[in-house]
Structures are given as C-alpha cells and as structure tokens.
Amino acid sequence: MATHKCFCDTGLPFENCCGLYLENNQKVPTALALMRSRYSAYATHNAEYLLETTYISERKYYSKTEILKWGAANKWQKLEILSFTENTVEFKAYFLNSDNKPQTHYEFSTFKFENNAWFYVDGKFE
Ligand SMILES: [Zn+2]
16 A cells, blocks of 8 residues: 555654554554644544544534534645643644635644543634
8 A cells, every 4th residue: 555644744654643543543642643643633534533532521512513524624734733732732734625715723722631541622722
C-alpha cells in the first residue's frame, strides 16, 4: 500500500502518525497527539472516533450527524499548533468551506486524562 503523509502537521506517514490511533486502536499518549488525531478524524470523516475521544459528560453536546456534516462539508487543508501544555492545545485549522472559501478555525482546547486515556473536554474559540 502506498504511504501518504498524515493530515496533521507532523509530516510523518499517516500509518506512523494519526493512523496508529484512528485505524490501529493504539492509545494516544498525549493531549497533543489526541488533538492531532482528532483533526485527522475530521479530515477522514471519522465521527465515531471524534465522539469516543470526547469526554463522556460533554458527549451530549455533539451528534454524529452534526460532526459528519461539518467534517464532510469542509476540505481540511492544514493544521498549525500554536502552543500546548500537558492538557491544553492551542491551534489553527485551515479549511475550505462548502463554497471553497478559505476559513480558519481557531481553538484553545482542554483535555483530560482519565481511565488511562486522553479525552477532549472543550474549547474556547475566538
Ligand atoms: Zn498525524
């Protein structure tokens, strides 16, 4: 199988990067790796993964249909990590919307480590 570069910003082949978590069910080691894999999940329309990695008490705010609609309507171009700590990631995601207009999604995300796994809790947008 031909290798292709991961959707996120690492420049690594997909199967050595987010593919480990999206396709091989490996545990994500850090909040930053989880954020990257969630970006790649948007790019590959993997709503299942996005819900599973959302913190349980926050899941009610998301629906698979809405995630899919948003993920699939946009063409994901580039991820840029602005800063991160052990449990936060600040990033910009660049995409083309359904009218092919370039857009930027800015987010300061918070993550939580529980039951041996990282979860996305919520984000601040500007
Ligand atoms: Zn990746």
